[in-house]
Amino acid sequence: MKNYLFELKEGLLISLLAIRANKIRSVLTTLGIIIGVWAVVTMSTAIKGIDIAFQTGVSSLGSDNLYIDKWSWFSNDVPWWELRNRKNITMDDFEKYKNQAKLPLAVAPSTNTRRTLKYEDKVVEFMNITATTNDYIRTTNLDLADGRFFNELESRGNRNVVVLGSEVAKKLFPLGNGISKNVKIKGTKFKVVGVLEEKGSWVMGNWNPDNQAYLPIGALFKYFGNENYRSITINVRAPNSLMVAEVKEEAIGIMRKVRSLAYSDKNDFSINEQSGLLGEIDKSVGVIQVAGIFITGLALFVGAIGIMNIMFVSVKERTREIGIRKAIGAKSRTILAQFISEAAIICLLGGMIGLLLAVISSMVMAKFDFPSTVQVDAVLLAVLISIFTGIISGFAPAYTAAKMDPVEALRYE
Amino acid sequence: MNIINIENIAKIYEVGTEKVHALRDVSVKIDKNEYVAIMGPSGSGKSTLMNIVGCLDTPTQGLYDFAGENVSQMNDNELARIRNKQIGFVFQTFNLLPRSDALHNVELPLIYAGLSKALRRERAEEALENVGLQDRIHHKPNELSGGQRQRVAIARALVTKPSIILADEPTGNLDSKTGEDIMTLFDNIHSQGNTIILVTHEEYIAEHAERIVRLKDGLINQDEKVRKRIRKTSAQMESN
Numbered sequence: 063m064k065n066y067l068f069e070l071k072e073g074l075l076i077s078l079l080a081i082r083a084n085k086i087r088s089v090l091t092t093l094g095i096i097i098g099v100w101a102v103v104t105m106s107t108a109i110k111g112i113d114i115a116f117q118t119g120v121s122s123l124g125s126d127n128l129y130i131d132k133w134s135w136f137s138n139d140v141p142w143w144e145l146r147n148r149k150n151i152t153m154d155d156f157e158k159y160k161n162q163a164k165l166p167l168a169v170a171p172s173t174n175t176r177r178t179l180k181y182e183d184k185v186v187e188f189m190n191i192t193a194t195t196n197d198y199i200r201t202t203n204l205d206l207a208d209g210r211f212f213n214e215l216e217s218r219g220n221r222n223v224v225v226l227g228s229e230v231a232k233k234l235f236p237l238g239n240g241i242s243k244n245v246k247i248k249g250t251k252f253k254v255v256g257v258l259e260e261k262g263s264w265v266m267g268n269w270n271p272d273n274q275a276y277l278p279i280g281a282l283f284k285y286f287g288n289e290n291y292r293s294i295t296i297n298v299r300a301p302n303s304l305m306v307a308e309v310k311e312e313a314i315g316i317m318r319k320v321r322s323l324a325y326s327d328k329n330d331f332s333i334n335e336q337s338g339l340l341g342e343i344d345k346s347v348g349v350i351q352v353a354g355i356f357i358t359g360l361a362l363f364v365g366a367i368g369i370m371n372i373m374f375v376s377v378k379e380r381t382r383e384i385g386i387r388k389a390i391g392a393k394s395r396t397i398l399a400q401f402i403s404e405a406a407i408i409c410l411l412g413g414m415i416g417l418l419l420a421v422i423s424s425m426v427m428a429k430f431d432f433p434s435t436v437q438v439d440a441v442l443l444a445v446l447i448s449i450f451t452g453i454i455s456g457f458a459p460a461y462t463a464a465k466m467d468p469v470e471a472l473r474y475e
Numbered sequence: 476m477n478i479i480n481i482e483n484i485a486k487i488y489e490v491g492t493e494k495v496h497a498l499r500d501v502s503v504k505i506d507k508n509e510y511v512a513i514m515g516p517s518g519s520g521k522s523t524l525m526n527i528v529g530c531l532d533t534p535t536q537g538l539y540d541f542a543g544e545n546v547s548q549m550n551d552n553e554l555a556r557i558r559n560k561q562i563g564f565v566f567q568t569f570n571l572l573p574r575s576d577a578l579h580n581v582e583l584p585l586i587y588a589g590l591s592k593a594l595r596r597e598r599a600e601e602a603l604e605n606v607g608l609q610d611r612i613h614h615k616p617n618e619l620s621g622g623q624r625q626r627v628a629i630a631r632a633l634v635t636k637p638s639i640i641l642a643d644e645p646t647g648n649l650d651s652k653t654g655e656d657i658m659t660l661f662d663n664i665h666s667q668g669n670t671i672i673l674v675t676h677e678e679y680i681a682e683h684a685e686r687i688v689r690l691k692d693g694l695i696n697q698d699e700k701v702r703k704r705i706r707k708t709s710a711q712m713e714s715n
Contacts (some may be wrong), residue, residue, distance in 0.1 A: 083574045386570045389531060390631065391559020391587040393552050468531045472570065 077404035081411075084376070091372040092412035094365030099416030099448055100423070101358035103440050107424050109351050110437065116343045119270075120336055126167075126303050127201060127336060128310055130159070130296035130317060134332035135339060148330045149321065150293035153279070158320045159296060165309045167299045168200035171279055173292055179275060180246040181234040189230060191247070191275045193282030194297075201299040204271055209241045209256030212278055216255075220280030224252040227274040228260035250285050252277065306335065362447065365412070366455040373405050373459035384463050385471025398464040405456025406449050413448025417441060477540075478638050478670055479505040479528065484537030484547070485693075486523050497523040498534070499693040505639075505672065510665045512673045512681035515690035522643075524690065525674045529564060529641045530557045542638055559587050563632025567644035569624045571616040577603060577627045578612040584635045602630040606660060622653035629660060639670045646680055658683050 081088045132148050134140055156171040163169060172194040179186045192198075196217040199206075208231075212223045224245060231240050231254075244251040261271050279294075300309040310333055317331050377384070384397060421436045428435065486498040498520045505511055515521040526532040527539060530546055533554070539547040546557060563584075564570075571580045581599040590598070603612050606626040616624050625645060632640050642661065646654030662683060665671050673684055681687050682701065689697040 079574060382570070383572060386572065387583070387587075388555065389529075389558060389564050389570070390584040391555050391635075393555045393587070395552075396587065469526050472531075472566070 074403050074407065076400050077407050080376075080380075080404055081407060087372060087376075088408055088411075091368055092408055092415070094368035095362070095409050095412030095448060095451065096365075096416040096419065098358070098362030098365035098451075099413045099444050100419045101361040102355070102447060103417055103420035103436065103444050104423050105354040105358045106351075106440055106443065107420065107436050108427070109347065109354055110440075111424075111427070111435075112350065113343075113347045116347065117340070120339055120343065125336055126300040126306055128298040128300065128306065128313060129334040130298060130313055131332050131334055132293040135334045136342065140332070145332075151296065151331060153294060155317070155320050156294060156296050159313070159316050162316045162319075163298070163309075163312060165300065165305060165312050167301045168197045169299070170195045170198035170201050170297045171294045172198060172297055173279065173282065173294045175282065175286055177247045177286065179230065179234060181240075181243060184234050186230055186233050189275055190273060191277055191282070193277045193279040195279055198276070198297065201297040202271070204261070205259040206256045207259040208238075209254070211256055211276070217278045217280070220278055220284050222250060222252045222281060223255045223278065225256040225258065225276040226254060227258050227270075227272045227276075229270075229272040230275055231257040247275075247277075248286065252281075310335070362451060366451045369405055369409060369452065370455040370458060373401065373456055374462070376404075377401065377459045377463045380463075381466065381471050381474040384466050385468050385474065388466070388468035389472060394464040397466075398460045401460030401463050402453055402456040405460070406452030409448040409452030409455070410445070413444050413451075416448075417444040420444070476507055477504045478507050478542050479503070480538075480540040481528070482538040482540075484527065484534035484539060486520070486527065486532070487535045496693050498527075501537075501690075501693070501695055503688060503695065503698070505670065507638075508665070508668055508670055510671045510673070510683070510685045512675060512684035512687045513690065514674075514676060514678075514681050514687055515696075516676065518692075519690040520693040521674055521676075521690050523693075525641065525643055525672075528639075528672060529562055530554045555587075559584055560635060561638045563635065563637040563640045565625070565628050565632050565640065565642040565645045567647035569616070569621075569628045569648070571624060571627055571631075573616050576613045576615050577608060577619070577630075580616070580627055581631045581634050584631060588635060598634055599630070602634040603627070605633065606630045620653075621649050622656060625649065625653075625657050626660070629657075629664070633664065633669075639672055640664065641672050641674075643674045644676075645673070646675075646677070654680070 129135075130151065132151050133145055153171060156169075160169050172192055175191050175193070176188045177191050179189050196212055196214045199211040206225075207228065209225075211225055212221070215221075216223045224247075226234070226240060226245075231238070234240060234245060235243065240254045240257055243254050245254060246252075258271060258274075298309060298313060300306045313333055314329065318327075318329065321330055323330065387397060417436075417440075420440070424436050481501060481503045484498060484501050485496065488495045488497055501520070501524060513521055513524060523532070527534050530541070530549075531554075533539075533549070534547050537547065538545065541557060542561060544557070546554070549557070558564075571577075572583070575583075578596070578599055581602055582595045585595040585598060600609070600612060603609055606629050608623060608626050608630065611619060611623060611627075614623075616627070619627065625648075629640075629645075632642075640661075645661070646657055649657060658680060661671060661673070671684075673681065675681050684701065686698070686700050688695060
């Protein structure tokens, strides 16, 4: 055993000498592995980043929330035609639910539309507008950077007030002095009472609170459509995550009563929750992960073939050297270990460089608000992958070297 | 006492469907501290015999006993061990590792023998000193002259303190003056008690040996002791 370790150490030293002697070739060979490891690590880091972005994005909705809705978030629960034929959820339904529900911390109705916002010469087109009541902020994890959310008086009075998401506010008021200014929505003036803190949940797309303006729900109906125009969503916040199930049970009971459903009728509403959303996200991220690892794995595979190729050339070129080593007493397994460790070292060096590039590129990605940092497991992954690749791709050439006939090898010119 | 005991060995190569008898029936015994030259024209089986004696190859038939061990039945790893511990090779083309310095080249057999670094270095330096290269230990082969390269190779052959030194045309790539120096070195090594087997086709090189084995068509044609003219010559050279 001791002797074997010793041989391995000598094999490593010999390999280092050989690599140094063929610098350019080693660098070119390593390039395949550099790119392969770079791709694998960057991809796994990016996927992790996407996952984290989704998780934080979703949790910015509030983790203890339920959404009573005509539509289900997951189309596979109920056939779409059934969803479509459901009665709209109205403000009346909301008021009844609110009066009867004992458990929730806060409840608020909400509906959405898209409008263009203007302030002087600044225009934000087709902005997502959430219309709701003053209680809405208590159903979310949102905080105000400036000003306040609209109050009960403004909400009940359908006043012309608006709360802006951080992105919208930045676009309309680059200097950050939006409070008390009047923005125009479809020709109607709305006074800005508050600006929300940035959440950075860009993965949420339309649901990103940064890209949203909030109006009293009555004001939306007053100016942009009547109450029966669309179905509303009832946002329900449970006091804590342990209570979510109970709040859901209560909501189902109340809503069935409100919607006058008979004992045998199915629910004509859906109760959506974040845990279901997270499950869906996990599934999608899982698919991305498999696809990503497969594609980047191909890059690494090409790199490995490059290593194998160049090791075969190296073995052929060094036939005489192998003959000399064998003549003076190198055993087959020593030669095998020498060439395998040579391939492994080339791969490991390439892996380290690839890892360095991956760290740099993830830092660049982070500059563009992409949550991405190279984790310890990615480093370990890179090291293991590169050593493994080296051993696998070095084996066949090393085996040919080990099996050479010393007489033939010494005669080789 | 016999170091090498070869009995009725034959080596047959198959080239396509044809069988080539490189060695037909060769028997030879070599004692400790003998100085033997193996001679013969090309195609005589001289190289084949050298490869078998050097444990680089095994005979197709017959028995080869090396220092009490039956070499003819050994596998590759056991042969490697014998080559490493018992045989020191000196080749016509020197066969040094071009990228390694003299010291590392001489250390190499000791690396395969599993010696510690300090011991290796000590013995390699000693061996290089013995061949007069103590001030060239960090030179690479391309920074050395032909004669110096062959001295490094001889140091490498001696460093394991082997039972035999096997030299294949050691002066073939050298000019006659340098060749003579190398042969003097071999004479000195022999006088220190080493066993030397010399493969050559040059009469004047073979005359350094005490015994000449002549091969022809895969058989031993002649095996004779020679007068020690060389001893005198080297003694004369020293007195000059």
